[in-house]
Amino acid sequence: MTxxxxxxxxxxxxxxxxxxNILWFDEHYNERLYKLDTVLRIAKNTGILFxxxxxxxxxxxxxxxxxxxxxxxxxxxxxxxxxxxxxxxxPKKRAVICRETxxxxxxxxxxxxxxxxxx
Numbered sequence: 001m002t003x004x005x006x007x008x009x010x011x012x013x014x015x016x017x018x019x020x021n022i023l024w025f026d027e028h029y030n031e032r033l034y035k036l037d038t039v040l041r042i043a044k045n046t047g048i049l050f051x052x053x054x055x056x057x058x059x060x061x062x063x064x065x066x067x068x069x070x071x072x073x074x075x076x077x078x079x080x081x082x083x084x085x086x087x088x089x090x091p092k093k094r095a096v097i098c099r100e101t102x103x104x105x106x107x108x109x110x111x112x113x114x115x116x117x118x119x
Contacts, residue, residue, distance in 0.1 A: 029060050036060065043067035048074045053102045056084035069094060078105045 009018055023029065029036040040063060043049070049068045054061055065075050065085055074094045077086045080101055089095035098105055 023058065034060065036063075039064060040067050043073075044071045046071075046073045048076065050076045050078060051085050052078045052105070054079070054083065054085065056086075056088070061085060062088065065089065078102060 010016065011018055021033070023034070031037045039060070043064045044067055046068045049065065051061065051065065056062060056065075062084065065088060068075055069089070069092055072094070074096070075085075075089050075092070076096045076098065077083070077089060078098045078100060079086065080099060086097045090097065100108075
């Protein structure tokens, strides 16, 4: 790594190495960094959850989906590929799996919402 590349990874205030906001192996989701408890509380009151373009391979998306379904909400999985979320929700009654790109889906959703507003 060059000196210039290393400089881009350093905090301009203290010079310490910057840490990306990602979960490393052997780390756990928590409230301070990832708002885990807050997100799970919100999920309990969510009527409809759109999961768009994620593999669902980490635990937090799975926890959120489980909470929404457990408390009577609906889950819409939008992804061009089969993923962990679609595997989880496939047998559920309050779940829809859309095999479209996010652009296609969000464009269609926007059109539907605009149409509903004019009624």
